[in-house]
Amino acid sequence: MGTRTWPLVRLVLLVAAGAARRARAQSCFSGGSVSLRLDVTTNETGHPHVHARLDQPAESASWALDLDLGTSACRAGQQPRKVLTLALVGTPLKAPVPPEYELLPALGYFRQPPRALDWASARDACWQEGAALAVPQSQREAEQLTRRFAFNASDATRVDLGWLGASDAAKEGEFVTVGGVPLSKMGYTTWNPGQPAGKANENCLAFWKSNALLEDLPCAWKLPYICKVPL
Ligand SMILES: *[C@@H]1O[C@H](CO)[C@@H](O)[C@H](O)[C@H]1NC(C)=O
Ligand SMILES: *[C@@H]1O[C@H](CO)[C@@H](O)[C@H](O)[C@H]1NC(C)=O
Numbered sequence: 001m002g003t004r005t006w007p008l009v010r011l012v013l014l015v016a017a018g019a020a021r022r023a024r025a026q027s028c029f030s031g032g033s034v035s036l037r038l039d040v041t042t043n044e045t046g047h048p049h050v051h052a053r054l055d056q057p058a059e060s061a062s063w064a065l066d067l068d069l070g071t072s073a074c075r076a077g078q079q080p081r082k083v084l085t086l087a088l089v090g091t092p093l094k095a096p097v098p099p100e101y102e103l104l105p106a107l108g109y110f111r112q113p114p115r116a117l118d119w120a121s122a123r124d125a126c127w128q129e130g131a132a133l134a135v136p137q138s139q140r141e142a143e144q145l146t147r148r149f150a151f152n153a154s155d156a157t158r159v160d161l162g163w164l165g166a167s168d169a170a171k172e173g174e175f176v177t178v179g180g181v182p183l184s185k186m187g188y189t190t191w192n193p194g195q196p197a198g199k200a201n202e203n204c205l206a207f208w209k210s211n212a213l214l215e216d217l218p219c220a221w222k223l224p225y226i227c228k229v230p231l
């Protein structure tokens with residue numbers, strides 16, 4: 001995914017005990033097109049009030065607010081102060097899904113590029129378009145992928161197989177997805193009978209178009225592959 005990182009807007013308010021009545025302070029912070037305005041007031045009965053107003057474009061990040069109220073212990077001998085720490089952390093919205101991707105409802109957006117590649121090149125090609133080499137998360141997803149995609153890239157030598165995004169190159173026998181998740185936690189681990197059987201010679205995960213069953217294969221084989229953008 002394209003990663004747009006929003007600045008962490010961190011404010012530290014010092015609310016002094018016994019602040020002057022009706023004291024009023026204002027601060028404005030701005031990070032890109034996001035601005036934050038802060039009003040600190042003390043009302044007639046001496047209660048400090050803090051109001052924050054976050055202004056952002058409608059099509060922007062969503063925000064999480066983290067508040068912490070404590071007492072500072074900066075220096076010995078200093079009057080203790082109440083410290084309100086307010087952290088606003090933005091979650092970036094996803095980059096738009098590339099136009100060639102097809103939505104399979106409740107599963108994600110998918111595309112089979114019209115070529116066959118070795119596993120590492122297929123993985124990198126998906127990443128380059130803001131996607132990841134697909135890993136089915138259910139029987140239904142595996143079947144939908146095999147049904148939907150042709151696995152017939154013109155230069156494929158083995159047209160009934162397609163790469164999936166997991167490998168056990170790091171530790172023999174432990175397949176891990178391109179996103180770093182153990183395959184066993186992904187929701188679909190139905191191997192072709194007797195598989196995986198390749199030991200150190202076959203470290204990359206593929207599946208059969210005819211039955212959606214998993215197979216470990218030599219990573220240098222050139223196979224069709226499916227890229228996925230999650231929902
Ligand atoms: C000041 O703020 C406190 C806390 O919200 C509230 O209980 C109190 O009634 C307020 N005083 C006035 C005069 O509004
Ligand atoms: C795959 O097969 C389908 C159906 O025959 C065809 O329309 C499509 O062009 C083929 N794709 C490639 C990359 O050969």
